[in-house]
Amino acid sequence: MIDQFEQSVRVPNVLEDPSLKAIAQVYAEGYLNSDGEPSGDERVEEFWSFLTDVLDAYPAMERKLVSPLVSVEDKQAILDRTVMPYASKVFGNFLKVAAAHERLDLIRVIYDVCAEVNQKRAGRVPVIVRSASAISDEKLEQIRQQLAQLLSADPVINVEIEPSLLGGLVIQVGDTVYDSSLRNRLAQLKSQLRQRYVHEIQSGRDRFSYPEGS
Incomplete structure (x- = not known):
């Protein structure tokens, strides 16, 4: 009965409760700021490995770790058996703290x-x-260099192919979007033509409404 109920448990969505990201921020910074090895990049890599090699591979285990029906003691026992023997001290302590405060349901948000x-x-x-369509390595390097100058930082580029764009590029940096796609240009042209059409109709109405000499 418990296993059936656990399958319905889902990970909270930050879009439903933005305060969850603030909580995740505390745990993320605590993990990165804690003393000891490994380095920041290695800590993120180990975290990613836990998500992909453990939780993705064993979804039943994740359901138990995030379920409110499983006790803190049982969750920590699961970690002791399956993760702690292979994890770094820093990551192992992080998981145990998250389990103790019943925040393993935010583990993917924290990552x-x-x-x-x-x-x-x-x-x-x-x-x-x-x-x-696919972007050549040469073109991608040109984009990277231009972004590096614009942002004064090292851009980490993730390419997504969207045939609906028709042509051109859409570049998103945080909440800022630079849209030079053909789809966007066509939409802008359509909007301009619509506005021009409406303006001409309105001008014609004004001429008929106020005839000369009236």
Whole structure:
């Protein structure tokens, strides 16, 4: 009965409760700031390995770790058996603290924040480049250099292929979007033509409404 209920438990969404990201920020910075080895990049890599090699590979284990029906003691026992023998001291302590405070349900949100904070500290800026087709290495390097000058930082580029863009590029840096796609230009042209059409109709109405000599 418990196993059936656990399958319905889902990880909280920060879009539903933005305060969850603030909590995740505390844990992410605590993990990155704690004393000892490994380095920041290595800590993020170990965190990612835990998500992909452990939780993704064993979804039943993740359901138990995030379930409010499983006690803190049982969650820590699961970690002791499966993770602690292989984890670094820093990451193992982080997981045990998160389990003790019943925050393992935020583990994926914490990772996202952790990776973002680590990149900022290293002077790297995540950038999403959307294109209608594959981008050559030469073109991608040109984009990287231009962004490096614009941002005064090292851009970490992730390319996403979106055929619906038709042509051109959409570059997203944080909440800022630079849209030079053909789809966007066509939409702008359509909007300009619509405004021009409406203006001409309105001008015609004004002429008919106020005939000369009246």
